[in-house]
Amino acid sequence: xxxxxxxxxxxxxxxxxxxLSISAFAAEGDDYxxxxxxxxxxKVEAGAxxxxxxxxxxxxxxGKTLQDPHxxxxxxxxxxxxxxxxxxxxxxxxxxxxxxxxxxxxxEGGRSGDNMMLRxxxxxxxxxxxxxxxxxxxxxxxxxxxxxxVLRGAGAMMFGRGQAGGxxxxxxxxxHLGDRGKITGSVGMxxxxxxxxxxxxxITDTIAFRFNGMKRFDGGWRKNPAANDRPTLERxxxxxxxxxxxxxxxxxxxxxxxxxxxxxxxxxxxxxxxxRKPQEKFPVKYYWGTNSTFDxxxxxxxxxxxxxxxxxxxxxxxxxxxxxxxxxxxxxxPSLTIAPNAEGKICNTPTSCSGGPTRxxxxxxxxxxxxxxxxxxxxxxxHDFLLGGEYLNEDSFRHSLQNFGGxxxxxxxxxxxxxxxxxxxxxEFNSDTYAVYVQNTVEFIPKWKLTLGGxxxxxxxxxxxxxxxxxxxxxxSTRAALSYHFSDQSHIYMASSSSFSPTADLYQLxxxxxxxxxxxxxxxxxxxxxxxxxLALRTALYHAEKxxxxxxxxxxxxxxxxxxxxTNGIELELAGRITPNWEVFSGLALMDPEIxxxxxxxxxxxxxxxxxxxxxxxxxxxxxxxxxxxxxTTYKLPYGWKIGGGVEVKxxxxxxxxxxxxxIPTLPGETKFHPNTAPAYMRWDAMVAYEQxxxxxxxxxxxxxxxxxxxxxxxxxxxxxxxxxxxxxxxxEYKF
Numbered sequence: 001x002x003x004x005x006x007x008x009x010x011x012x013x014x015x016x017x018x019x020l021s022i023s024a025f026a027a028e029g030d031d032y033x034x035x036x037x038x039x040x041x042x043k044v045e046a047g048a049x050x051x052x053x054x055x056x057x058x059x060x061x062x063g064k065t066l067q068d069p070h071x072x073x074x075x076x077x078x079x080x081x082x083x084x085x086x087x088x089x090x091x092x093x094x095x096x097x098x099x100x101x102x103x104x105x106x107x108e109g110g111r112s113g114d115n116m117m118l119r120x121x122x123x124x125x126x127x128x129x130x131x132x133x134x135x136x137x138x139x140x141x142x143x144x145x146x147x148x149x150v151l152r153g154a155g156a157m158m159f160g161r162g163q164a165g166g167x168x169x170x171x172x173x174x175x176h177l178g179d180r181g182k183i184t185g186s187v188g189m190x191x192x193x194x195x196x197x198x199x200x201x202x203i204t205d206t207i208a209f210r211f212n213g214m215k216r217f218d219g220g221w222r223k224n225p226a227a228n229d230r231p232t233l234e235r236x237x238x239x240x241x242x243x244x245x246x247x248x249x250x251x252x253x254x255x256x257x258x259x260x261x262x263x264x265x266x267x268x269x270x271x272x273x274x275x276r277k278p279q280e281k282f283p284v285k286y287y288w289g290t291n292s293t294f295d296x297x298x299x300x301x302x303x304x305x306x307x308x309x310x311x312x313x314x315x316x317x318x319x320x321x322x323x324x325x326x327x328x329x330x331x332x333x334p335s336l337t338i339a340p341n342a343e344g345k346i347c348n349t350p351t352s353c354s355g356g357p358t359r360x361x362x363x364x365x366x367x368x369x370x371x372x373x374x375x376x377x378x379x380x381x382x383h384d385f386l387l388g389g390e391y392l393n394e395d396s397f398r399h400s401l402q403n404f405g406g407x408x409x410x411x412x413x414x415x416x417x418x419x420x421x422x423x424x425x426x427x428e429f430n431s432d433t434y435a436v437y438v439q440n441t442v443e444f445i446p447k448w449k450l451t452l453g454g455x456x457x458x459x460x461x462x463x464x465x466x467x468x469x470x471x472x473x474x475x476x477s478t479r480a481a482l483s484y485h486f487s488d489q490s491h492i493y494m495a496s497s498s499s500f501s502p503t504a505d506l507y508q509l510x511x512x513x514x515x516x517x518x519x520x521x522x523x524x525x526x527x528x529x530x531x532x533x534x535l536a537l538r539t540a541l542y543h544a545e546k547x548x549x550x551x552x553x554x555x556x557x558x559x560x561x562x563x564x565x566x567t568n569g570i571e572l573e574l575a576g577r578i579t580p581n582w583e584v585f586s587g588l589a590l591m592d593p594e595i596x597x598x599x600x601x602x603x604x605x606x607x608x609x610x611x612x613x614x615x616x617x618x619x620x621x622x623x624x625x626x627x628x629x630x631x632x633t634t635y636k637l638p639y640g641w642k643i644g645g646g647v648e649v650k651x652x653x654x655x656x657x658x659x660x661x662x663x664i665p666t667l668p669g670e671t672k673f674h675p676n677t678a679p680a681y682m683r684w685d686a687m688v689a690y691e692q693x694x695x696x697x698x699x700x701x702x703x704x705x706x707x708x709x710x711x712x713x714x715x716x717x718x719x720x721x722x723x724x725x726x727x728x729x730x731x732x733e734y735k736f
């Protein structure tokens with residue numbers, strides 16, 4: 001393993017010694033209060049799994065310490081397993097529809113896979129699995145997830161380089177003591193089916209094994225009228241984990257996740273430049289791809305997690321992971337003038353046919369992460385201390401595919417999975433990142449808490465790009481918060497957090513060294529627990545600002561998207577039980593984003609600094625609607641019946657390139673700013689279920705009113721993806 005930068009060695013040693021010294025001094029100093037601070041634990045009685053909390057989560061590690069989300073001085077949204085089950089959610093993307101202020105990006109030849117915006121900022125570098133970076137370009141499933149935590153605002157102090165919007169952390173299911181199993185089977189319209197299994201087996205008093213499996217197929221409602229081909233999703237996966245020393249002072253969890261994807265990708269419909277709306281020349285159900293196009297991928301993630309508990313108030317947790325992500329795709333983009341055909345050809349002339357976006361990718365990571373948490377009483381004050389370190393190695397390869405056909409109508413392009421182009425230079429990078437971080441939350445007077453934290457990241461990377469062969473960054477990230485707890489049920493806070501991102505694999509777009517992205521977020525919020533803690537209510541008012549925003553389109557030649565922009569916003573969220581039979585999960589986000597300074601980019605040929613059109617200043621950024629709203633609620637009726645339903649609402653979203661030097665987008669003959677626009681929409685869903693202790697039946701209706709809407713937009717503007725049409729899914733579940 002490469003040696004860490006020398007600048008980190010004394011800093012890391014000082015933090016480690018300081019942390020252990022504080023612990024020792026605390027033990028020998030003031031006596032502990034009568035109620036000794038302890039770390040929360042999740043223990044499972046033999047023969048039964050812990051009682052789930054429905055739509056309100058009561059524990060999370062998204063703040064690096066196991067705690068109630070209510071106590072974190074930052075906005076947190078948790079999508080629980082029960083919520084995903086009631087909605088018949090299978091993918092991470094569908095689960096995140098429950099997160100207010102989040103929108104979806106479509107992909108062309110650039111970044112693909114799960115690609116979201118949160119509070120108007122990219123999250124492609126802020127997706128995690130059990131606190132470890134999971135930023136590869138792929139489509140994630142939920143069959144092995146217990147919950148999904150979304151920490152809003154800059155999270156670099158805890159997670160490393162990142163954006164201003166927030167962190168999306170997937171939480172895996174883990175073994176528990178006791179025997180338990182569940183099998184589900186679902187069938188639905190457009191050829192949909194899914195089978196899942198979740199099996200837990202206790203082997204000894206402290207050892208258990210858990211296995212999750214999934215197979216899913218979704219036929220899609222759009223169709224190529226000439227070939228009768230449809231876009232499809234075909235996903236398979238298994239997740240196995242072994243727990244040793246469960247509920248003891250030394251706990252080891254070994255796990256492996258394996259998933260495969262074999263899809264026929266759908267790149268939606270074009271925008272009409274004369275109206276700046278989704279085109280209406282061809283029916284919205286038309287699909288330009290064929291069965292020859294593909295999106296294939298394989299993911300392998302192996303993790304070892306060891307926790308040593310020194311006492312009820314002190315633990316050391318270390319995780320080691322190796323991850324390997326392979327993906328290859330060939331997609332057909334839609335056309336505004338050429339109808340879909342059986343060969344999937346897009347030919348401007350008989351001798352000039354477009355091949356469409358292609359890619360072969362391999363991304364590997366090695367991660368070592370360690371966290372020491374200690375709660376103690378010192379100088380009459382309670383402390384919650386965190387000390388940690390992380391090493392991350394990234395190895396990435398990306399190239400277009402080899403064309404085994406031609407470029408004419410008689411001999412159109414043809415591509416095969418994983419057959420990389422023999423011409424040209426692939427984009428490669430290899431990086432090592434070393435980090436140390438420390439944070440302390442101190443209750444300096446009763447009910448008042450102050451949180452201060454800092455992190456130092458050192459990144460060293462090499463690239464295949466001749467213009468940007470190396471990247472050397474050393475950056476600080478900070479976090480500060482002041483909290484006042486009226487009671488155990490009420491919490492108000494003021495918080496400030498910062499983050500940075502050199503955008504790693506995008507750096508080869510930079511002709512000369514440029515500053516990393518820097519983000520600062522200020523937030524004022526309040527959280528309440530109502531009805532004896534069954535219902536959580538929160539609100540937040542925030543100002544998020546980013547400088548030197550990078551262009552995430554890997555096909556672009558402009559590294560900088562905007563030089564400075566911000567989002568001001570308000571959020572409201574409700575999650576949990578109103579009565580023992582009535583549950584609700586809802587969120588509202590109001591966003592006011594603005595470009596404050598336009599991009600400055602260096603011309604790769606001339607080296608001249610070029611500014612974007614100054615008319616982009618003051619404009620609403622891409623894919624950031626003025627509002628989003630989501631609601632899902634269920635009610636238990638007598639005799640085992642349960643009914644539910646909800647709505648997803650998003651305002652209009654823009655697609656355009658704000659780094660361009662040409663004229664701003666307008667309607668023909670006008671001068672007013674008018675980019676391609678995905679219209680606002682409202683989608684309603686419904687559910688009815690019959691539940692018994694051992695089995696259940698559930699009927700889900702998605703998009704009840706069969707509304708035509710567009711739920712993802714390619715941020716540079718050429719096309720948008722229609723959302724799911726009305727679909728009925730029947731699910732049977734058996735527990736043992």
